[in-house]
Amino acid sequence: MTSYIIRRVLWGVLVLFLVSVIVFFSVRLLPGDPVLMFVAQQSSGSGMTEEHLEKLRIEHGLDKPVVVQFGNWIKGIVTGDLGKSIRYRTDVASLLTDFLPVTLILGLISVVISTVLGVFLGLMAAIRRSTWVDTVVTIISYIGLVIPVFMLGFILIYVFGLKLGWLPIAGYKLPWVDFGASVKYSIMPVACLAVTPLAVTARQMRSSVLEVNNMDYVRTAWSKGLRERLVVTRHILKNSLVPVITLLGISIGIIFGGSVIVESMFAIPGMGRLLVQSVFNLDYVVIQGGTLIIAAMIILVNLIVDISYGWFDPRIRYE
């Protein structure tokens, strides 16, 4: 097990390095000079001389060769220094500590809800195969797979925000600032973020349960006269959960991707919205740091999933 974990961790570090290479060099291809862009946006920009611009470039290390910039960037990642935002004029690291918690809280709630509910729905659909339960779950999971995230947002905003006026349609409050308000602000965004992973989980769970159902040990459990509840919880549920664990990494990817849209829609000050705005501001330092952090978190989750997979199913360790 130890050697398996070590191998996985090393692999994770290698992939993370490749990710940082991709992020760095693709951002380097951005059209336009970021410093000029920034200056053009400032109203006082007209007074800028070439010397000022040069000073800004030196301040952000943009005057050095690309290879040196890359070296500095990697060194920065290791020491936790992700550079300085051109637009906000603060450290990207501290900017991210402001924006990241919002996305993480909403994301975490969405992952928990989508996984628990998805497992439950998938299980019910499979053990009541070809009944109305199965049909309802199948319809829900199809809707979840094909609905654009923003469309669910429109429906919710229209009904609960505009017509009934029950929920706020823009903004966010952190739970430790005002818990009640935070719950109200979270309901609609979480519903939008969770719907697709919920559908994916329910589908996977259903097919996984159907497969386990055909196993000899399930038949044995039935034939020795166990009650349905015991067969389902002890024998079917436990064994069909293993493939669903793998989905955690995918779910988190979908949720981070969705947060780009959802946070823009509900004006939530999180990572997704920050990224979109940084794209418009050509604030490449923030795009760079933000995408790197998101990718790093997904790689970390996948690493944990892989390791737990090896723990649940020892055959995998020896691959």
Added chain:
Amino acid sequence: MSDISTVQEPEVTVPPRISEWKRFRRIFFQRKLVTFGLVVLVILVLVAIFAPLIAPSNPYKNEMSQSLQDPSWNHLLGTDNLGRDTLSRLIYGARTALYVGFGTVLVSAVIGMILGLLAGYLGGVVNGIIMRVMDALMGFPMLVLALLLAAVLGGGLQNVVIALAIATLPGYVRLMCAETMSVKENEYILAQRAIGAKGFRTMMKHVLPNAFQPSLVLITTMLGNVILAEAGLSFIGIGIQPPGVAWGSMAADGYRSLASHPLLSFSPSIAIMIVVFAFNMVGDGLRDALDPKLRGTL
């Protein structure tokens, strides 16, 4: 203990010989939803091709006097804030959706399948390099990677296609690589080696045809996913730029008048949903028809 000789032999029924194509067709059209999906897609393609003939008015023409009209005989789905006919814009939006969908899938499937074939067939260092890069690409959520690339390349139809193609590449590479590795183990490949066939010839003539079926299913489902992702990009304003018409940006424009004119944001969203659903259904039908083992389990 029963006497062995009394055990009845199971009756062997020889299935009537039918051609592969007939069998495929029978299973494919068995489910009504699959047929529905195919019909929707055929209509969509026709609408996209004949958009200028079908559209009741010019989708680009601003007419401020006609802005934010409710549905009427002149404008079946009403008009947007610039007085443009919603139905006509929906019809032209089908072009964008299909162009992005097919363009992206064409680029990523071809490149992805070649890379996967090479990685699976050659193995070793080639496999290591290709698969590690794919692992890195998979570290990004599709929309975030597309956002990064769209930011780098700028908006516009072609760049959205490139961005989404790169973001969806790893799926094809992984699938093709896994299939190639399993096909490679077959005896007929060994036989090819034994008679001294060249590696490249074996790969193209014997491994590829036996390994690409699963990719076909992936391509169909990907078409739906790509159209969804493009809608997302256009929604946040990074995809198709005006005056180009995209369902995602129509939905975003409509958001501003959601309270008074919900149809403006709902109609493009529903269009996206139907099309993505249709692609998923056709994908399901293909999967069932190509691989009967998976029926009803996925």
